[in-house]
Each structure stands twice: as C-alpha cells, then as structure tokens.
Amino acid sequence: MSDVLYVGRKSEVFNLRLPERMKEEIKRIAEMDGISINSAIVQRLARCLREERASEQ
Template sequence: MNDVLYTGRKNEVFNLRLPEKMKAEIKERAAMDGISINSAIVQFLARCLREERANGQ
C-alpha cells in the first residue's frame, strides 16, 4: 500500500472512541496483517481518502 505520506514521524495524538465491536474487528484485521491497531486505522483512513480524491469528492 502506498501510504508513506501518512507514516511520518511527526504524528499528532488523536483520541478516538470506537464501538466495542468495531474495535474488535479492527484488532482482528490488524493481527491478521501483523500490524498495530493504530497502523490499521491509519491505512484504512488513507485508503478512504485516496478513493474519495479519485472519485472527485
């Protein structure tokens, strides 16, 4: 995945509240990919932003 722009060392801290089921699903997916929950969320958000830009949104 080409999300290098979103993985720099100058990161902001952002607290996020998630429904328990959603967190469990993200945690499971992150474990399957061998990455942290934080990385899984960042990758997902980066992919969504790319798709929106590609669709002109």
C-alpha cells in the same frame, strides 16, 4: 495492505472512541496483518481519503 504506505514519524495524538465490536474487528484485522491497531486505522483512513480524492476528479 501493501498499497498504502504509512510512516508514523510525524504524527499527532488523537483520542478516538469506537464501538466495542468495531474495535475488536480492527484488532483482529491488525493482528492478521501483523501491524498495530493504530496502523490499521491509519492505513484504512488513508485509502478512503485517496479513493474520495480520485472520485472527485
């Protein structure tokens, strides 16, 4: 996921409930990428938001 840059220096704490299967899938992907579950979620969310902005233009 090199196309998404995430630097978590200034961040807010946000509790998120996920279905167990989704959490396990994100955990597996994060381990494969060598990053934390939090980073994996933030990277995917950032990519989704960027794609939505691009499609609105």
